[in-house]
Amino acid sequence: MTLQRVDGPAGTLAEQAYANLLDRLVLLEIAPGDVIKEQALAVELGCGRTPLREALKILERDQLIVTYPRRGTFAAPLTLTDLSVISDMRAVLDPLATRRGAELHGGEQREALQRLRDQLLELRAADHDKLTPRELIHLDLHTHRVLYAATGEALLEQTLLRLLHLVTRMWCAVLDRVPDVEQHVQEHLDLLDAVLSGDADRAAELSAEHVRHFEDVLRANL
Template sequence: MATQEASRSVVTEASGSYADLAYERIRDRLIMLDIRPGEPINDGKLAAEIGVGRTPVREALKHLERDHLVVSFPRRGTFATAIDVTELSSISDLRQHLEPFAARRAAENALPQVREELRAKAAEVRGLDALGDDRNTLMRFDTSVHRLIYRATGNPHLEDVLIRYDNLATRIWCLVMDRLPDLAHHITEHADLLDAIADGDADRAEQLARDHVAGFESEIRKVL
């Protein structure tokens, strides 16, 4: 009996892990527009590509629907959500409050080992030329910077909300990035922010984050 219960526990844990893996892989494809807005989602194809079963993929898609990255229609299937650039103001309005707050909390709360990660990431940002000029690579790097800052807050609920809105903002960014003249500069701005958080300078971190979000919206509006 105990053996059967342990076996069920392992299966459940593995299924959860596979669903998490599927969620992360599909989310990244949706954010980077590898799955284009409005494109139908083929769960069988995704399962084969990721190397998991259909059940974890379907669980992942339910989570992604809550994130507003996919939408399901009865008898029609599941699709990547369209990108509505008119939502930019609403998304930016939230991020102008949340991102500075997160930067302050990260500066106040980051653990010592996380502060070392922040300093290392700042050094990577300053050496951005090593990444070349591939825009998808640059955008994935930008996403990794934001994820690190959110994790540094030490607040998983705040981190979850921040990731959700950063995902939506990044989709808009990817939609127009070919028309942006200096994508690398937008990312190198993070170096000072990362240093401020690592140094525990909450006031400076908060202001730099606020300026960054405002600059993001301004750059997008120039090309829309």
Template sequence: MNTRVNDEPAAASLTERAYAVLRDRLVMLEIKPGEPINEDRLRTELGVGRTPIREALKRLEQERLVVAFPRRGTFATDVNISDLSHISEVRRTLEPLAASAAAERATAEDRAALTELRTRLDTTTPSGDNTELLRVDVGVHRAIYRCVHNPFLQDTLVSYDNLATRIWCVFLPRLSGMAGHVDEHVPLLTAIIEGDGKKASELASQHVIGFERAIRALI
């Protein structure tokens, strides 16, 4: 009995690790749309068993990042630009809500972490690498979502941001002004740190609208 109980957190940890690695590879299109997921290779690479990989894939399928076909296997989902309007509709509602909630609910520890993140953004010379800039963008969003302190809302926010990021990745070679898009996070972080929910909501809304406009300009 004791051994079984003690093994459960370890199994959960391995699943979470497999999930996080796979998720970020799928989001950044390191695993290309339509590409098969090689479970054997992943098990060897990550040093985990079959169960953590399978559990991670189940979760990723719920998040529309992979799709499983009977007797064929599991594949990375396609990126459909036609989904942009649907994804943006959800994000235009939830991102301002999350920013406002973060401004109101962030703990002292949260605000210290966001302050440190803002300082790094404000003092680091922007990279010319769009992929690296996009990773920074994703990291800032996830940091803000953690400050909402609502696990259900956080999971939803992360899921839709992941889908939006995959669309970004399709257009990365043609995108200009990515550094400016990331720089928009500095005033947003400031509003959250200072507890200004209204300002944070407005800036988050502008950020999401700007993303959609940037993509539509390239379609």
């Protein structure tokens, strides 16, 4: 079962539970080390224990939760030592994904990419009513998810989503120390233009730069 696609209408109860818990874990609303209480979550999410456990199995595979025999299930600890290997993988796969997306001019995600571009332009022009850092992270997360979906290749999309969710947890951990989150998010604007215009080389180049900049900012604030 594929439960990685979280944007748009949810399907089964397991998918709904997964989508709900995914963002809460990624954005540290469920903090690293917090106990995952199945009974309470089943009531809160309005689903049975079986679909909840199905969702938890996928989250454990994604390294977002961990289960210890006779102790229970917990939100996974932050493992910053994984940053280098994750960044190395993203340095190869993110440019590949944006190249594929550009070759398709955004494919089935073209309208969603255009809406994101318009939102970033509006954000850049705004003198007030700026987004909070937390809202900016939501926007960053959504932008990457749509860019990955634009590849039209499920395996590549799912692999990149798993990496994205792990590094976003690290990003959220240092969010209060990052001086300009909006600048990081605005880097997507040129990237979206390249994908929508079909400039595959430019899209791949900008994507590689974005991944490098992300790691530099993250390491500077750890």
